[in-house]
Amino acid sequence: MAGALNNKVQVQSLVDVVAERLEAAIISGQLEPGSRLSEQALAASLGVSRGPLREAIRRLEGRKLLERTPNIGVRVASLSLKDLNEILQVREALECLACSLAATNMSDTEIAALKKMLDDHENQKSVQENKGYYQETKNLDFHFRIVNGSGNDRLAHMLAGDLHYMLRVYRYRSGAQPGRAAEVLQEHRAIVAALEARDPKAAEDAMRDHLCRARRNVEQKLMMSESENL
Amino acid sequence: MAGALNNKVQVQSLVDVVAERLEAAIISGQLEPGSRLSEQALAASLGVSRGPLREAIRRLEGRKLLERTPNIGVRVASLSLKDLNEILQVREALECLACSLAATNMSDTEIAALKKMLDDHENQKSVQENKGYYQETKNLDFHFRIVNGSGNDRLAHMLAGDLHYMLRVYRYRSGAQPGRAAEVLQEHRAIVAALEARDPKAAEDAMRDHLCRARRNVEQKLMMSESENL
DNA sequence: GCATGGTCAACTGTTGACAGTTTTCTATCT
DNA sequence: AGATAGAAAACTGTCAACAGTTGACCATGC
Structure with missing residues (x-):
């Protein structure tokens, strides 16, 4: 009021x-x-x-x-598999850039909040049972916090805006990854450790590692569901 | 007909x-x-x-x-200096990605054409006199050839499309760099050598080096012209 | 002189009508 | 039965008119 x-x-x-x-x-x-x-x-x-x-x-x-x-x-708009891969390549490059910038630009408070978030995630029942790793809505999720911490508004807009929407059109969700929850959490922790160390290169590498694994995981699922359609 | x-x-x-x-x-x-x-x-x-x-x-x-x-x-739309820097950061990340992909995806014919282009550039009078390094129109310029050679259409569209136009709105031209022509040519040659060697990492590093130098050169000029305005 | 209120002109936002294009359906021919 | 042509229906593209909003200007009051 x-x-x-x-x-x-x-x-x-x-x-x-x-x-x-x-x-x-x-x-x-x-x-x-x-x-x-x-x-x-x-x-x-x-x-x-x-x-x-x-x-x-x-x-x-x-x-x-x-x-x-x-x-x-x-x-x-519809996306072919080629489109999807292309967008994912672009997005990966941009998320790695964001992570590298965040290692320099993110405040100590923001990094502490990120660590707390990971603690909360670790307490999730679904993560403990390795069923899936679910996050809050877009604005609060791990990746977008880092993107916002990059200090580059244009980049944040691109990643949180049109690129995000293009991937959503394709139903592409990298967040929930059944069977991989504990790995994802560890990968998230490695990213935050690099941010804390204020090491842009390590942060970039940790993010790239994480994104490649996530993409491979989803690619496997896509291939499985495409072969089921034949 | x-x-x-x-x-x-x-x-x-x-x-x-x-x-x-x-x-x-x-x-x-x-x-x-x-x-x-x-x-x-x-x-x-x-x-x-x-x-x-x-x-x-x-x-x-x-x-x-x-x-x-x-x-x-x-x-x-108008761009602040902050905007400009942000867009340049994004563009650099994407051009490095393009170069890395081009090292894998560009055909031998395309790479040979790129080398020939650099030979032609070397014969330019303005380059020899270190006055400036001028290229053909957008579709044929060195950078865009590499972007197109990346094989990622989305990426090419982003770099040749909206990002390019945003920078053009700000009159940002990285092409002509008086006083730096010979350096630029050598940097271009290093990029092509990495492409020829089919080494994505080297290609990415060579492009990053080139773009950072170009950006610094332009930043100096922008700072000079901004202090002249005071 | 400054602040406030009212009016009007110039603009932006929306609507419905009309023109042009494409698709669907029907009739006719081979 | 298949191909072709024509008409009608359904759609997209554009136009001009009207409604609503804003800013500039003027008059009035303190």
């Missing part, structure tokens, strides 16, 4: 609202990769006219979440 | 044309960073209605070349 008169009213146009809605629908899978959007149906179901809807769609085109063919329509 | 009936007609909507025009105007500096766009004036001068213009603007918002304040209007 104290903040009611102290916070500027944030104006949101219909375009802003619609873009958020679309993004949420894409990320939740309600709008599936490759699926076609009908302006008329969407405008009707959202209760807006086609103008602001088109503008919202254009913004998401600019962010490559949607792809348009002139006179035909708009589809949700 | 042989291709006239063999190439599909590429449809371009007004939105596509207008977005290209806007982008070109931003990059050429006709629309300066921070400057305000008037829909009415732009629509009149481009001879289109405000609808497609707004859509084009939305796309460029999605690509972060333009920034909108609701009910106020749209400005060309």
Whole structure:
């Protein structure tokens, strides 16, 4: 209640609202990769006219979440396996950069909070039973804390924004890794130790190691599920 | 003439044309960073209605070349020095990744063409007189050839697309470096040697060395021109 | 002279209509 | 039965009008 008169009213146009809605629908899978959007149906179901809807769609085109063919329509971006691998390569390079920068720029308080987080993770029942390693929502998860600690806002935006969303479109989640929980925790601890030592190179190497293992783990699962489809 | 009936007609909507025009105007500096766009004036001068213009603007918002304040209007994105440094950090990490991948993925033909390019560069009068190192247009320049040789299309798109444009908005050009031409050429040669040796680590290190030197050189110039403004 | 309130012009945001394009369906021919 | 042509339906692209918001300017009060 104290903040009611102290916070500027944030104006949101219909375009802003619609873009958020679309993004949420894409990320939740309600709008599936490759699926076609009908302006008329969407405008009707959202209760807006086609103008602001088109503008919202254009913004998401600019962010490559949607792809348009002139006179035909708009589809949700879909990722081939090649795309996925390419994005993962890019993301790995950027997360390693973030980790290296965090070794220099992250505050002692932030690093202590990271260690506490890992203690909490160790107490998770699912980690102890090696069932899975679940983290809080995006803004509080281990990786994003490090990215934010890099001090490079652009980088944080890229990793937490469009790259993150592209991977979510593909249902790619590296967080929960059944059967690998204890390893992940140890890898996280190695990363934090390097951050604490303020050693950018060690931090980068520890992160790269962790990400490669995570990617390999997921690749195995993808190959298994793709061979099940044949 | 042989291709006239063999190439599909590429449809371009007004939105596509207008977005290209806007982008070109931003990059050429006709629309300066921070400057305000008037829909009415732009629509009149481009001879289109405000609808497609707004859509084009939305796309460029999605690509972060333009920034909108609701009910106020749209400005060309402007970069602080902090922004510039951040983007350069990101770009460096990605160019090093590209170079590392190129060491594996670039064809022998492409590498030979790169060497030939450096021979041509060596014959440039301006390089010999240490006045500057000028390259062909973007698609043919040394860096972008390597990025394309990485085999990672997403990465190439990021480096040749939005990141490139963001830096161009700031008039950031790393290509021409008066007083450093011979050094740059040697650095380029070291990069190609590492590519030829198919050594990803050496290629990455050579590129990182080159980019750090280039950045430092430009930083010096920026500091000099900023102190001249005081 | 400064602060406040009101008005108006200029702008941005949205809507619905119309034009153009593509897809679907039907009829006809071979 | 398959191919072709034409019409209609459904869609996308654009336009112009209207509604809402903001900033500039002017008048009034202290």
